[in-house]
Amino acid sequence: MALLAKQGWHLQMGSESLVYRIPKAKYFPTSDFVHASIGHNPSYTWRSLISAQSLVIEAELIKSIPLSAILPVDKMVWAETSNGNFTVRSAYKLAVNLITSATCGTTSDGSSLRKFWKKIWSLPIPHKLWFVMMTNAAGEEKCSQLVTTALALRSNRNEILYGGEGKTGPAMSLWTTHYLQEYCSAVDSCLHATLDPVQPLLDAQRKSLLSIWSPPSAGLFKINVDGALFSSKKQAGIGVVIRDVEGRLKATLCRKIKAPLGSLEVEAKAYKAGLLLAKHLGLRGVMLEGDSLIISNALKWFTLSPTSVDAFVEGLHELGAEIGVVNFSHVRRIGNKSTYILARQAQNLVKDVIWIEEIP
Template identity: 20%
Template sequence: MGFRNLRAFNEALLAKQGWRLITQPNSLVTQILKAKYYPKGDFLTATHKQNMSYTWRSILQASWVIKKGSYWTIGSGQDINIWEDNWIQQKGNSTGTSSKPNNCGFTKVKELMDNNYNEWNASIINQVFNPYEAHMILQIPILDKTQPDTLTWDGTRDGTYSVKSGYHAIIDWANNSNSNNATSSNCSMEIWKVLWKLNVPPKHSHLIWRSLRNAIPVKGSLFKRGIRCDPLCPRCLDHVETIQHVFMDCEWTKKVWFASPLTLNLNLNYLTEFYDWITYMINNIDKECMEKIVAIIYEIWNARNQLVFQEKDLPPQEISAIAFRRLHEYQTYGEKQIPFQNPVAKGCSNNTRWSPPLRDILKANVDAHLSSDGHWFSGMVLRRSDGSIVGAATRSHKGSSEILMGEALGLNDALDWLEKIDEHQVILEMDSQTIVKAIKEKAIVRKNWGRVVRRCIVFLGENPNADIRWVPRSANRAAHEMAKWAEHEPNSEWSNCVPTCIWPFIQKDKGFVTPV
């Protein structure tokens, strides 16, 4: 291990000690160090003092790792400083808020919330913040103001700091800093390193690699190489089809980017080459957002091929929804580094299709759907042991960039709905194995979706006959279609019936019910 790597490991290890001081406030070590070094504050606000011990000085010097890679998950909002803490971006290593306006008396995030509901006070936020920040804040869900605010590490799935994730974060930050001063060849190497580390299907990364090397068969390139073909773009028929035109300059493509949840307006883009644009994005946005961009690029090319070879013209509003759905499916079921474990094999004779619950028990299937305009929609179907319908419901939420958050919102809606109709003898089923596994293991998740995990754990503890199970998409089809239908009828409920378009899936599931 080189000197830089050894230093990064030591800083990551010391940062772990600082993390424990934050997350274990009642431990004896924390109480002793707090009483001696920061009696009136917390670890992140502690400053250097004279006569510090070597151990404390080392831990304090490594606090920058936690500050840089963490953000606040919002609960009550009373512990988060609006102007000093990282909370708007809900990502580590992000920029802070704009400076505090003159004559502004707001200090804590709690003051920006509605006093009576789990909602933001939109009028105050729009007055205090610039339009971009106001939009970002209003997208953050407030799930339960009775819960404390939680410092969340961005480098792990559950939001808890680990030495391994801290080490990799330090190395990545150093590489990104060095790349700003590197030559163009070194920059290219960094691009490939980032590209191959993205959690996207290999064919997506391969398409980007080929595009950056001008190795995809756009008509302009084919024409230059002597192949007899019409070099014009098959959509606009107004410009030569180049890589730049396909992915950035075509009016259809611009509508795709603007209609996506990323709302990228390429009319304002000053980068005139696709290579420069990808390089800029890789160096200036987080990994999750870059994965979405790569997914959209792939679907743009896929839609172009469908137009050329199948004469199928897809509307630009649908491209991002298709891209994110396929990305979600790959990240949920195709991650080789996360071994698949079915947390809910009990009580399910065939989990590849819908199975009825036991008599006197209801089954609630729930799923979430991300629309092309950035909203999450959830669909819920409640059925009896004979497959008959108790009810169905849909809900909508403002966009969240995190897929797990969207799935958690759907589960939270299901719990709200079940409490509203006073049904507690229920088996919940959903196709997000990460969320179900966290609930089954009673995991401590510091990210925002962890609040739904905690709520569901409490719900199951208070209702011994209730349960939650993971099922594949094929066994959750009715809820999946309800979530898609929610775009047409959001925030609606049905008693003893479902929308007509969902009925065929209900009837198919009833075919699997064995008569008693």
């Protein structure tokens, strides 16, 4: 089985050999090996390779795990949330999914349920008003009126329950109509405000400011990092640009990663590559800047790290302590464009390329 898995791994990674091109053309022309099926009238060789497919899938999942610069202690995490913490909401969602899959089987695609909730949330009513008995025959206006009437009835019941004076039926109907009118007027006002002809000019000015590189504090070097995914090739690329306070290039790096990583994991590796390059250059004070708000907030202790990069972020702090002064900053993609272009160029590389004090 291990030898079959090895051959399956070669098929997954792809090559230009005839041994790869023949099964790909016949059994998985539009996908890869881990998503291939046994097909019709398969050969004995293909049936044997498919039997080891699960091992290849596990190997690819293991390879996609970003490794930390340190070896942190293992810990238990809750897999249903991004930060690994248990929440009642995630447990409820998991329970509903398990019950649904057990009662409906695997043939139900949930399309009717998705249409139902899409219609619920598209109603033109104030937020946090819920109504769970809506039929497809009911129009949008009637549903809005009905939900708001339900709110009026509930408010009227609470008023009477706590010793207040309840409204009559006509009074509640009038209140419902006025409430909906005020809400629709407020929504229209917000819409007209966004259509202000001055707003696009302000947005353009804001974008132009964001696209300008800003220097670091005196005595620091700024490290801009970014990552790019090449999903079809199961690869990724990272780019690093280091400048001094005057904007002069200190060093740039372009690297290809041959692993099926996710976008967050690629960004984390780009941060690590930036710090390692600065360490090798002997820099003692840097500002590390990227366009991943999730990782940036985690590095600045604003939020908890997602489980997939938690150990990686911890390793970045350890690596930063070895350098000396490390400040973290976030920039939007438009202000990090040069680094992103460098990361995209990695798909054409065979090995890492580093430029020292020269333009790539």
